[in-house]
Amino acid sequence: MDAKINREAHIFCRRGFLMSSLALALSLAAPGSVSASVVKAKGALKNKKPQKGCVLSYSQTGYTERYGKLIARCWEKQGLTVMTGNLKQADRSALANYDLIAIGAPVHYFDVPKNVQDWLTEIPSINGIGVVSYVSFGGNGNGQHNAAVNILEALTNRGGIPLGMDTFGNMSAYPPTWSMGNEAQTLKFRDKPDQATYARVRALASDVLGRYASGQGITVQSEPSFSGLFKGGISRWVAKATIGRHEMDTKLCIRCGTCVNRCPVGAIDLAIPRIDTKRCILCFGCLNNCPTGAHVMTTFGKKIYSFAELLKRHKIAIQEPRPIDG
Ligand SMILES: Cc1cc2nc3c(=O)[nH]c(=O)nc-3n(C[C@H](O)[C@H](O)[C@H](O)COP(=O)(O)O)c2cc1C
Structure with missing residues (x-):
């Protein structure tokens, strides 16, 4: 061994x-290849007052989704009708029907997750629609600002008017960290998100409405960062090289389909069952969400255990935002 x-x-x-x-x-x-992206409005909002909003997120362990739901509730409180949903199931062609769109994603490998990047490249024109991006990140964070800028840039390039952007930190959901014995590194952030984090989420939602009313878009710029040199594919490839086993234990699998629904790239076939490890983008959504621990992964010979298991072992309950009227 x-x-x-x-x-x-x-x-x-x-x-x-x-x-x-x-x-x-x-x-x-x-050096020119590491140039900064500047995101700013290229047009004007299509109307004076937003009525219909849409908040879509990609979320494997619930953080990004939680922030997105809070943004939606804040907007609803101000009279908007808001649709919330999962990016994977969202109908891109319907985006043009909204006045305001927020897209949220976790930071994966110092970047916007690959499936979210792919999703963004295929959105239709959203001329004059207010757009917002936000990301959730783990621990001290790495790459979060630029990831949020990249999402906003993709939306602005399709005609969206940038109205807001923010990054929200919480406990990391990257299982190799704690499975390799660095539990403390993750647990240091066990109290995040807290009510202060949610106050910032509310502030984002409210600032966006203020900017909508004034017709003023924001200008944001990416930052030079060392981790940016290794973002996305490179670091995912390195991480993949550390994975020993990645398979399903057919005795434990109850065929519930959770992993298939969670997998953003269709890499899991329950009928065989089989995981297409070439297609897999190593998001750990299958392992982190499997209710029976049937997804077996190892790194340097150690069994990788899930986020749910980490929460259970340390009796951690993730703080929810206080009710909006509370
Ligand atoms: C595969 C993977 C890669 C990650 N990479 C980063 C990273 O590069 N920088 C960072 O700050 N957090 C990273 N994290 C932590 C997540 O961004 C963080 O846990 C996020 O809030 C999870 O959001 P979710 O619960 O909505 O899926 C990573 C997590 C996973 C699962």
Whole structure:
């Protein structure tokens, strides 16, 4: 077993080092390629007062969804009719029917998750619609500002008028951290989100309505960041290289379909059952949400355990926002 762990660790270090060196060399050779994105309004809002809002999120462990629902409730309180939903099931062609759209995602691998990026590239024109982006991130965070900028940029490029953006921190839902023995690193943030976090979510919702009324869009810019050199595909590839087993325990699987619904890229086939590890984008949505622990994953020979299990082991109940009138 030790020899296997050493071999896996060796492969990881070698590949990680090669990829990091390559990314660094590329960025040094072509500094212009790491240029900042500036997001600003290119037109005007299509009307003076928003009536219909839409808040869509991608959320694997509930944080991003929770913030999105709070934004929706705040807007409803101000008289809007608001639709909330899951990005995967959302009908992109209906986006043009709203006055205000908020899109939320967690930060994955220092970036917007790949499935969300793909989703954003296929949205129709949303000319004159107010747009908002927000991301949830884990622990001290890494890449959160630029991830939120990237979402806002994608919406603005389709004609949306940028009205707000923010990033909200909470406990990280990245299972290799605690499964490798670094539970403390994750648990340091066990009290997040707290009511102060939710106050910031409410402030975002209310600021957006204020800007809508004044017709003033925001201008935001991405920040130079070291982790940005390794964002997305590169770090996901490195993380994938550390995964030993990724399979389903057919004795534990109850065929509930939770993992299939959670998987953003259709990598799980319950009929066989089989996980297409090439297609998998290593979001851990299957493992984090499986009710019976049937998704077996290992890293450096250690079993990776889920977010739900972490909460259970440490008796953590995630704080909900106080009722809006409370
Ligand atoms: C696969 C994966 C990668 C992650 N990468 C980052 C990261 O690069 N930076 C960061 O701040 N948090 C990272 N996190 C933590 C998540 O952004 C954080 O837990 C988020 O709030 C989860 O949102 P959700 O509950 O809506 O899925 C990662 C989590 C996962 C599962």
